[in-house]
Amino acid sequence: MAVAALDLTFHALADPARRAMIERLSRGPASVSELAQPLAMSLPAVVQHLAVLEASGLVASQKVGRVRTCRMDPAALSLAEQWIDQRRREWERRLCRLGEHLKQFPDGEPT
Amino acid sequence: MAVAALDLTFHALADPARRAMIERLSRGPASVSELAQPLAMSLPAVVQHLAVLEASGLVASQKVGRVRTCRMDPAALSLAEQWIDQRRREWERRLCRLGEHLKQFPDGEPT
DNA sequence: CTGATACTTAAGTAAACGATTAAGTGTACA
DNA sequence: TGTACACTTAATCGTTTACTTAAGTATCAG
Numbered sequence: 001m002a003v004a005a006l007d008l009t010f011h012a013l014a015d016p017a018r019r020a021m022i023e024r025l026s027r028g029p030a031s032v033s034e035l036a037q038p039l040a041m042s043l044p045a046v047v048q049h050l051a052v053l054e055a056s057g058l059v060a061s062q063k064v065g066r067v068r069t070c071r072m073d074p075a076a077l078s079l080a081e082q083w084i085d086q087r088r089r090e091w092e093r094r095l096c097r098l099g100e101h102l103k104q105f106p107d108g109e110p111t
Numbered sequence: 112m113a114v115a116a117l118d119l120t121f122h123a124l125a126d127p128a129r130r131a132m133i134e135r136l137s138r139g140p141a142s143v144s145e146l147a148q149p150l151a152m153s154l155p156a157v158v159q160h161l162a163v164l165e166a167s168g169l170v171a172s173q174k175v176g177r178v179r180t181c182r183m184d185p186a187a188l189s190l191a192e193q194w195i196d197q198r199r200r201e202w203e204r205r206l207c208r209l210g211e212h213l214k215q216f217p218d219g220e221p222t
Numbered sequence: 223c224t225g226a227t228a229c230t231t232a233a234g235t236a237a238a239c240g241a242t243t244a245a246g247t248g249t250a251c252a
Numbered sequence: 253t254g255t256a257c258a259c260t261t262a263a264t265c266g267t268t269t270a271c272t273t274a275a276g277t278a279t280c281a282g
Contacts, residue, residue, distance in 0.1 A: 003127050014121035015240085019194070026201040032259065043259070045241055052239095066249040066258045074202050081195045083130070084188055090137040091185050126270085143229065154229070156271055163269095177228045177279040 002079070008056040009080045017041065018049050025059060025072035032061075032068050119167035120191045128152065129160050136170060136183035143172075143179050 012018055021035050036046040050070065053059040057076035061068050123129055132146050147157040161181065164170040168187040172179050 003130075006130065007125055007127060010121050010125035013191075013195075014118055014125055016118060019117065022198055023201075026198040026205070028205055033257090041240090042242065044243085044261085047260075048240070063259085068259070072198075072202055074199050077195055077199055080124075081192060081199070084124075084192045084195070087133055087137045087183075088185050088188055088192070090134075091183055094137070094139055144227090152270090153272065155231085155273085158230075159270075174229085179229070
């Protein structure tokens with residue numbers, strides 16, 4: 001269940017244009033045009049990237065008049081961060097166990 | 112430059128099979144067959160996923176005799192985690208500034 | 223030497239991606 | 253009213269992905 005959410009989130013983060021959009025939105029809301037302005041691509045391309053970001057939950061938007069305002073939602077970002085952190089912790093935990101183990105056998109691996 | 116590295120890392124993390132492989136490797140080294148065993152796909156498919164993981168630097172492997180042993184490298188993971196953390200921090204920093212601002216204008220937005 | 227094991231390589235395929243251009247919709251404003 | 257603006261939709265196109273099967277290579281065990 002959470003698997004698919006991580007799929008969408010990491011996939012959304014795997015593109016430099018989409019990360020640039022998130023970097024912009026982390027500094028505050030922006031319209032679609034404002035998001036598109038620094039990017040070297042057509043507006044429809046930007047909108048497609050935006051759809052990927054919205055599908056992942058990283059970004060939400062609402063339209064008022066003729067301008068759509070986008071804002072970042074850090075919750076999806078935290079989910080991804082937590083997954084990474086858990087893997088890193090598990091890796092470190094294993095190193096600790098390994099160290100404790102080696103202390104008992106000062107002159108080489110027991111097995 | 113670091114952009115391409117994040118591309119590769121997030122792309123590597125965007126697939127459930129590859130995340131499963133990393134989860135396995137966070138608990139210790141494993142052979143290709145061991146990585147493949149819980150996955151519902153052919154061995155060549157697993158090897159292709161492994162190539163993606165190695166290209167991102169998340170995993171390294173070496174062959175001894177006929178068995179290739181894979182181990183996780185947490186450095187690439189940290190790089191991704193740092194990018195996420197920076198975005199979250201910037202978002203939070205902006206919330207703080209916004210709060211300070213609103214304190215000066217208790218009855219609505221100044222602009 | 224023979225056979226089993228552990229990959230490895232190659233080739234092919236269906237679907238997803240990332241972009242484009244062209245045309246359309248709905249606001250805002252003079 | 254009419255024109256510029258801010259998207260929006262649709263159709264298309266070349267590339268990359270995520271597999272597959274089939275066949276090949278290199279150990280190791282007896």
